[in-house]
Amino acid sequence: MQALSLHMSKTAMGASQKDFESAMNQVKLLKKDPGNEVKLKLYALYKQTTEGPCNTPRPGVFDLINKAKWDAWNALGNLPKETARQNYVDLVSDLSSSDSSSQVKPEADRKQPGYETLVVTSEDSITKIMMNRPAKKNALTIQMYREIMLALEAASKDDSTIIVLTGNGDYYSSGNDLMNFMNIPPGEMEKEAKNGAILLRDFVGCFIDFPKPLVAVINGPAIGISVTILGLFDLVYASDRATFHTPFTHLGQSPEGCSSYTFPKIMGQAKAAEMLMFGKKLTAREACAQGLVTEVFPDSTFQKEVWTRLKAYSKLPRNTLHISKQSIRNLEKEKLHAVNAEENSVLQERWLSDECINAVMSFLSRKAKL
Numbered sequence: 001m002q003a004l005s006l007h008m009s010k011t012a013m014g015a016s017q018k019d020f021e022s023a024m025n026q027v028k029l030l031k032k033d034p035g036n037e038v039k040l041k042l043y044a045l046y047k048q049t050t051e052g053p054c055n056t057p058r059p060g061v062f063d064l065i066n067k068a069k070w071d072a073w074n075a076l077g078n079l080p081k082e083t084a085r086q087n088y089v090d091l092v093s094d095l096s097s098s099d100s101s102s103q104v105k106p107e108a109d110r111k112q113p114g115y116e117t118l119v120v121t122s123e124d125s126i127t128k129i130m131m132n133r134p135a136k137k138n139a140l141t142i143q144m145y146r147e148i149m150l151a152l153e154a155a156s157k158d159d160s161t162i163i164v165l166t167g168n169g170d171y172y173s174s175g176n177d178l179m180n181f182m183n184i185p186p187g188e189m190e191k192e193a194k195n196g197a198i199l200l201r202d203f204v205g206c207f208i209d210f211p212k213p214l215v216a217v218i219n220g221p222a223i224g225i226s227v228t229i230l231g232l233f234d235l236v237y238a239s240d241r242a243t244f245h246t247p248f249t250h251l252g253q254s255p256e257g258c259s260s261y262t263f264p265k266i267m268g269q270a271k272a273a274e275m276l277m278f279g280k281k282l283t284a285r286e287a288c289a290q291g292l293v294t295e296v297f298p299d300s301t302f303q304k305e306v307w308t309r310l311k312a313y314s315k316l317p318r319n320t321l322h323i324s325k326q327s328i329r330n331l332e333k334e335k336l337h338a339v340n341a342e343e344n345s346v347l348q349e350r351w352l353s354d355e356c357i358n359a360v361m362s363f364l365s366r367k368a369k370l
Ligand SMILES: CCCCCCCCCC/C=C\CC(=O)SCCNC(=O)CCNC(=O)[C@H](O)C(C)(C)COP(=O)(O)OP(=O)(O)OC[C@H]1O[C@@H](n2cnc3c(N)ncnc32)[C@H](O)[C@@H]1OP(=O)(O)O
Pocket: 135, 136, 137, 139, 140, 174, 175, 176, 177, 178, 179, 180, 181, 189, 192, 193, 196, 197, 199, 200, 223, 224, 225, 226, 247, 248, 251, 253, 256, 351, 363, 367
């Protein structure tokens, strides 16, 4: 109600009709919506200036908008027209200066510090977490898993409505960085596999427990863990250039990210088996037909269309949106944590297998052009 309190004139000289007309034009140029209370105040002062005290019957009880306008005008009582005009001009002047000081900052200013492998920005009530190793196709290093967990933790507490995960460059992500298997000293493999399983359990756990709507903006191909966790997102928007590939068997590894549970639920047993057991790579349109992707957009308009959609969604009532997300997730949380624990204990064993070690060696020797 503060904005509705009577605004004191700040100028010694009264505002002229020309000042009033110029203020009316300025209102139309405001970039930030001043909110309903201020708009009602502006309306009331405009009516008082142009017509004097309220002189029409009160609208009916169900005519909510016109009743609110009438009440605001009527509340000005016998305020003289000149004072109303001055108050209108002063109020617009205040709104214009706060509007220009709240102009959108350049991206560099919005970027949150402290991340080496991510770019995290917040704008329009959306926190965007962008994986940022484009030269390595956004392959996930140990540091990157940790930074994503930190960014999610921070985003769960900030004032954002929606959280987006996306990738920089031509890939969304090529999944686990296979270099994570390198440089493990002899005799340390079991310990490292155990630590890897704990890291992965915590990483996937963050997605299971995340309390706000999570949106994956799939800008290009996605592989491995970056695909499996999609079953834990609320919306998955994909460019028509994106592909979805989980070549676990070829790598001597087994499904993670709760996909052994979410994929059969989403796409049915047979289609899930094609992906998770036989490594079938899906196009974006196939993934959409199978329910893993919400919607596919042409690559040429992907960013524009997706961000326009997300900005509109971010204006929805925040608390209600979060409560709905939590109600849906709470039904499954216990099951998902149990699946996560089971998948990681199987995977921990797989990492020690010859099939996995040989597959990683094969990738590295191809990379080294051996
Ligand atoms: C015992 C310790 C365990 C520790 C475990 C920690 C937690 C583990 C969690 C496990 C979870 C998930 C499993 C998965 O995600 S499986 C999926 C793994 N990903 C892959 O198999 C993809 C491998 N990459 C490729 O096949 C190709 O690179 C590509 C993505 C198809 C792109 O091919 P391209 O020809 O277009 O480009 P390329 O020249 O190959 O790539 C450019 C550079 O990027 C490097 N790179 C790409 N992806 C990865 C990757 N996943 N790991 C490591 N490096 C990758 C590539 O090597 C090039 O580098 P450089 O320029 O040669 O230096």
